[in-house]
Amino acid sequence: MDGYEKIDSTPEHTDMCKEKQSSNNGYISSTTSSRSLRTILWDSVDCLSPRKRLPIVNTICKYNTHKLTRDALAGLTVALTTVPYCIALASISGLDPEYPLGASIIGNIVYAFLGTSKDLNIGSTAAVALLMRVYSEMGHPEYARFLAFYTGVLEILFGILQLSSLVNYVSPTVLSAFMSATSITIIINQLRHFFGLTFDRFSDRSIVQLYQVVTYLNKVKFCDLCMGLGSLSILFALRYLSSRPVLYQKRTYELSRTKKLFLRLLGTCSLMSNVLVLAIAGFIVFMFQNYNLTLTLVRSNLSPANLVKPESFPFIIPDSSTNKTLGFEQVVDDVKFGLATVPLLAMLFTIAVAKSFGRKNEYRIDVTQEFLAFGVANVVASFFKSFPIAASISRTAVNSHCNVATPMSGLFSSAFVVLFVQFASSCLHFIPRASLSAVIISCVVFSIDLQTIKNTFRVQKREFFVVLTTIVAALVLSPELALLLGILASLIIVLMPMANPKPEVEEFKNGRLLVFTFDHGLKFPASELLVDFFVENLDYFNSYERQKAGKRSPKLCIVDLSHVFQIDYSIFHGFTVAKEYFESRGTAFYFVQARPSVKALFERVNSQNFRFKLELFEDLSSAVQAYKKQKRRYSLGMSNMLMGGTSTMIDSYEVASLYGSLYP
Numbered sequence: 001m002d003g004y005e006k007i008d009s010t011p012e013h014t015d016m017c018k019e020k021q022s023s024n025n026g027y028i029s030s031t032t033s034s035r036s037l038r039t040i041l042w043d044s045v046d047c048l049s050p051r052k053r054l055p056i057v058n059t060i061c062k063y064n065t066h067k068l069t070r071d072a073l074a075g076l077t078v079a080l081t082t083v084p085y086c087i088a089l090a091s092i093s094g095l096d097p098e099y100p101l102g103a104s105i106i107g108n109i110v111y112a113f114l115g116t117s118k119d120l121n122i123g124s125t126a127a128v129a130l131l132m133r134v135y136s137e138m139g140h141p142e143y144a145r146f147l148a149f150y151t152g153v154l155e156i157l158f159g160i161l162q163l164s165s166l167v168n169y170v171s172p173t174v175l176s177a178f179m180s181a182t183s184i185t186i187i188i189n190q191l192r193h194f195f196g197l198t199f200d201r202f203s204d205r206s207i208v209q210l211y212q213v214v215t216y217l218n219k220v221k222f223c224d225l226c227m228g229l230g231s232l233s234i235l236f237a238l239r240y241l242s243s244r245p246v247l248y249q250k251r252t253y254e255l256s257r258t259k260k261l262f263l264r265l266l267g268t269c270s271l272m273s274n275v276l277v278l279a280i281a282g283f284i285v286f287m288f289q290n291y292n293l294t295l296t297l298v299r300s301n302l303s304p305a306n307l308v309k310p311e312s313f314p315f316i317i318p319d320s321s322t323n324k325t326l327g328f329e330q331v332v333d334d335v336k337f338g339l340a341t342v343p344l345l346a347m348l349f350t351i352a353v354a355k356s357f358g359r360k361n362e363y364r365i366d367v368t369q370e371f372l373a374f375g376v377a378n379v380v381a382s383f384f385k386s387f388p389i390a391a392s393i394s395r396t397a398v399n400s401h402c403n404v405a406t407p408m409s410g411l412f413s414s415a416f417v418v419l420f421v422q423f424a425s426s427c428l429h430f431i432p433r434a435s436l437s438a439v440i441i442s443c444v445v446f447s448i449d450l451q452t453i454k455n456t457f458r459v460q461k462r463e464f465f466v467v468l469t470t471i472v473a474a475l476v477l478s479p480e481l482a483l484l485l486g487i488l489a490s491l492i493i494v495l496m497p498m499a500n501p502k503p504e505v506e507e508f509k510n511g512r513l514l515v516f517t518f519d520h521g522l523k524f525p526a527s528e529l530l531v532d533f534f535v536e537n538l539d540y541f542n543s544y545e546r547q548k549a550g551k552r553s554p555k556l557c558i559v560d561l562s563h564v565f566q567i568d569y570s571i572f573h574g575f576t577v578a579k580e581y582f583e584s585r586g587t588a589f590y591f592v593q594a595r596p597s598v599k600a601l602f603e604r605v606n607s608q609n610f611r612f613k614l615e616l617f618e619d620l621s622s623a624v625q626a627y628k629k630q631k632r633r634y635s636l637g638m639s640n641m642l643m644g645g646t647s648t649m650i651d652s653y654e655v656a657s658l659y660g661s662l663y664p
Helices: 011-023 037-046 055-061 065-093 098-114 126-137 143-160 164-169 172-195 206-215 222-242 257-271 273-287 328-335 338-360 367-381 393-401 409-430 433-447 450-459 461-476 479-499 524-541 544-548 569-584 596-606 620-642 645-662
Strands: 504-508 513-517 556-560 588-592
Touching: 055 098, 065 098, 065 126, 065 172, 065 273, 065 393, 065 409, 065 433, 098 367, 098 409, 126 143, 126 172, 126 338, 126 433, 126 479, 143 164, 143 328, 143 338, 143 367, 164 338, 164 367, 172 206, 172 222, 172 338, 172 433, 172 450, 172 461, 172 479, 206 461, 222 257, 222 273, 222 433, 257 273, 273 409, 273 433, 328 338, 338 367, 338 393, 338 479, 450 461, 461 479, 479 524, 513 524, 524 569, 556 620, 569 588, 569 596, 588 620
Parallel strands: 513 556, 556 588
Antiparallel strands: 504 513
């Protein structure tokens, strides 16, 4: 795969994996396993080795004219889609076009040197642009550069310390729901431009924006609406035609030369549909500019001289009202939730998109290297006009479709973007705002994951609650809070079973023996509920109604820990409370079949000066035998005290035979 590590599924590779697994006592080592501090530091130093962290060295050694041609064509195609898309993102974020363009140019240049995915195209994305809108409305667009620097530093630290596995704690359902919520929010935000509406004050809440658009529908501008509908129709038609199987059939030699040429032309138009639509709309405006069309045009203040102009240090943010520099505390207070949501979103998209296209094209990526590449790209871009860099799904798909060869295509795409801005930026003044909104809507509408919403509703209602929480929070509150609330809701769902254990209860020999079986780990949220559960069950089995029905009171309670893989001190304290209550009612309380890690904790707890010792046995039979011995000693002691030990001894042996018949 052109120098990239292809996924190997040969028998030799399978045997090697089995041998590695057996050498680790049956467990495959991973980054999530516990490592000593010395190992973490050694791996951190080793991961910074230039031999590993400059992939461009291996790329140049294997580079040739064939790969050069493929990278150049892919870079040109991506550049033609990048410029109009970045103009659209500038409209979403409320920032100057230099910010999304700078993120795409600087990001791809750095990634060409440090990246490991040949398909990935990075830079500005719609989700990050929407998060940046809050800071542009504050009057401090420099916050975007500050967040880019902050995100880059975090990503570099994650790469050095190899903490990429922490990203796995964010559910893919939350990420999918956030993407859907972001897409809906962007579409609502663009409806005013699509219909040509103007407002004195446009709200920053999506649900209020939708209400404003609906109430102002009687003021729709006909020319803007026609231009928007026409642009959207062409974009959807090209997308539909490009997805038809006839475009990708293998037996193209059976077609005539005219049909082959038509299919290639149609495929090229579908790849560059955004450029084509904006070019047609701009041409119409240029031709009819003397006819007084009431069209709202894009007022882009894009300056080629400021495109890659170095700026001051990202932490130096001027305050236009006082002509002073904002303090660090003021910046952090203004950014607030962005300190958590922006880096998290950038990291999630980076890994998700890179892994997805790596699996699709059968090559592996180095996750640690990806974090380092994106971190360096963000830090470098923060010294220019830029906002946080993430992986772009749409441009990566175009890159992959063009059969890109290496990450060097990022250098070509950045060069073509700079050339386009230098020589064709004047054409941007003829682009209708409605057509630009149509481009934005067509790009994000297919990111609404209706399949995930439908599947979670049918399969798992709790996951659907997470999806619904994320989408509603994005519409009512803000995208930043939506992501945080979605993550919080998913973590609550994961932790709920720990706080509400529901063990199985089995009774034997007419209620004389009770067996409690847990099916997961026991942690401190369940400590109080656990004691209440044991007490309620013992009171129920000792109730008068059961005895009236011929049932016997329990004499032995056994807790089966064979499925318990984790336990903490609070649970042990709850066990001692339950044991005290059981023994006060004349019922023995034992534990059996604990795992080695849990067994070691039992030994540590029993070594302390607890009032009650927790008896742990290997299996149920051992617990019953221990109970029989304890009962015999008790019966002998009582017979010696009361001088009438015959009847008591007989009763004791009857009880022993009762349990002995159950566990011979």
